[in-house]
Amino acid sequence: xxxxxxxxxxxxxxxxxxxxxxxxxxxxxxxxxxxxxxxxxxxxxxxxxxxxxxxxxxxxxxxxxxxxxxxxxxxxxxxxxxxxxxxxxxxxxxxxxxxxxxxxxxxxxxxxxxxxxxxxxxxxxxxxxxxxxxxxxxxxxxxxxxxxxxxxxxxxxxxxxxxxxxxxxxxxxxxxxxxxxxxxxxxxxxxxxxxxxxxxxxxxxxxxxxxxxxxxxxxxxxxxxxxxxxxxxxxxxxxxxxxxxxxxxxxxxxxxxxxxxxxxxxxxxxxxxxxxxxxxxxxxxxxxxxxxxxxxxxxxxxxxxxxxxxxxxxxxxxxxxxxxxx
Numbered sequence: 135x136x137x138x139x140x141x142x143x144x145x146x147x148x149x150x151x152x153x154x155x156x157x158x159x160x161x162x163x164x165x166x167x168x169x170x171x172x173x174x175x176x177x178x179x180x181x182x183x184x185x186x187x188x189x190x191x192x193x194x195x196x197x198x199x200x201x202x203x204x205x206x207x208x209x210x211x212x213x214x215x216x217x218x219x220x221x222x223x224x225x226x227x228x229x230x231x232x233x234x235x236x237x238x239x240x241x242x243x244x245x246x247x248x249x250x251x252x253x254x255x256x257x258x259x260x261x262x263x264x265x266x267x268x269x270x271x272x273x274x275x276x277x278x279x280x281x282x283x284x285x286x287x288x289x290x291x292x293x294x295x296x297x298x299x300x301x302x303x304x305x306x307x308x309x310x311x312x313x314x315x316x317x318x319x320x321x322x323x324x325x326x327x328x329x330x331x332x333x334x335x336x337x338x339x340x341x342x343x344x345x346x347x348x349x350x351x352x353x354x355x356x357x358x359x360x361x362x363x364x365x366x367x368x369x370x371x372x373x374x375x376x377x378x379x380x381x382x383x384x385x386x387x388x389x390x391x392x393x394x395x396x397x398x399x400x401x402x403x404x405x406x407x408x409x410x411x412x413x414x415x416x417x418x419x420x421x422x423x424x425x426x427x428x429x430x431x432x433x434x435x436x437x438x439x440x441x442x443x444x445x446x447x448x449x450x451x452x453x454x455x456x457x458x459x460x
Contacts, residue, residue: 135190135191135192136155136156136188136190136191136192137155137156137191137192137194138153138154138155138156138161138187138191138192138193138194139153139154139193139194139195139196139197139388139389139391139392139395140152140153140154140183140193140195140196140197140388140391140403141153141154141196141197141198141199141221141383141384141385141386141387141388141389141390141391142176142179142196142197142198142199142200142206142210142212142384142387143198143199143200143218143221143381143383143384143387144168144172144175144176144198144200144201144202144203144205144206145168145200145201145202145240145241145242145383146168146201146241146242147167147168147240147241147242147268147269147354148165148166148167148168148240148241148354148380149165149166149167149168149172149175149176149179149200150163150164150165150166150200150380150381150383150384151163151164151179151180151183151381151384152164152378152381152384152385152388153183153187153193153388154385154388154389154392155191158228158389158392160378160385161188161191162183162186162187163378163381163384163385164179164182164183164381165380165381166178166179168202172202172205172206173205173209173413173415176206176209176210177408177409180210180406180408180409181406181409183406184406184409193401193403193405194395194401194403195213195388195391195392195394195395195396195401195403196210196211196212196213196391196401196402196403197212197213197214197215197216197221197387197388197390197391197394198210198212198214198215198216198387199215199216199217199218199220199221199383199384199386199387200218200383203215203216203217204440204442205415205430205432208432208439208440209408209413209432209439210403210404210408211401211402211403211404211405211408212391212402212403213391213394213395213398213401213402213403214387214390214391214394216386216387216390218238218245218383219245219247219254219257219259220254220386220390221382221383221384221386221387221390222236222238222245222247222352222382222383222386223236223247223249223254223386224386224387224389224390225352225378225382225383225385225386225389226247226249226350226352226376226382226386227249227252228385228386228389229350229374229376230348230350230374231252232348233249233348233349233350234248234249234250234346234347234348234349235247235248235249235345235346235347235348235349235350236249236349236350236352237335237349237350237351237352237353237356237365237373238351238352238353238382239267239268239335239351239353239354239355239356239361240267240268240353240354240355241267241268241269241272241354242267242268242269243259243260243267244259244260244267244335244339244353245257245258245259245260245339246258246335246339246340246343246345248343248344248345256343258338258339258340258343259339260338260339267355268353268354268355270306270331271285271331271355271358273307274307274310274327277307278320278324280320280324283357285324285358285360286357286358286359286360286361286362287359288320288321288324288360289321289324289325289327289328289358289359289360289361289363290321290325290359290360290363291321292319292321292322292324292325292326292360293321293322294322295322295325295326295329296313296318296322296323296326297326297329297330298310298313298323298326298327298329298330299330306327306330306331310323310327313326324360325360325363325364328358328360328361328363328364329364329367329368331361331364332361332364332365332368333368336368336369345369347371347372348372348374349365349369349371349372349373349374350373350374350375350376351365351373351374351375351379352375352376352379352380352382353379353380353382354379354380356375356379356380357375357379357380362375411434411435412434413432413433413434413439414432414433414434415430415431415432415433416430416431416433417429417430417431417443418431420444420448420449422446422448423446425445425446427443427444427445427446427449428443429441429442429443429444429449430442430443
């Protein structure tokens, strides 16, 4: 029986799964829209994975990352929980051990990770502004009536890109509309937008940082060839887009899960049976101290699986295993 390891990255826009073999080869990758339903989407993804999983493979370790990593860990019976910076850095190093810079742009946020000799030495995240993220590009593609997957190819048709104000999503959109009304071509406007978003990224996240090659570009926006070209022009060097660019967080946490499980000798994974249960979540305020933490609680069949959200550990220490799921 062959061993394999699962990484789950649940974000606000997408839920990604990567299944690795014992030799760290990607056996399966799944990319789904989260659509505001992280638990249901994880269950759907696991159902898909169960159908694809070769009969001679067994999942021996599971890790979770992303904004819903704690929730996912409790639901699936995870072996490790890691933040996105760590997961993406591990994945990038797996692709290229010499990587010095990771550019990651997802649906709702963006990150830059600086590495030296395989160690993260600096990073920055932007989680409060839509400019430059996948959701903003989705919105603009929809407004222009262009399929999002074609946006990059159209950008590459530009011969004289126009300068777009990219520091704010609202201003960028109004500037694009203005340029359209003046008669500029769609390719020149789209590539001008790509250049604007790259300027915004480098001025915000990259400011004061040593951005050195090799550079790996990951996250859903890496599919946009116009963004890749704009980064290469701005940085005057090659930017690498890996094969599994859109599921790199899941890839990284699968690698970490393997390492954790090999050390402890067993997995906490409940198995695919979790797809058949109905999970409930609710929140409440803890009045035990002036912090008044908002606590999240998850239950299945009226059994409390876990709570988190506190600063002191009073509630998060109550996470337990529900053996009936296994």
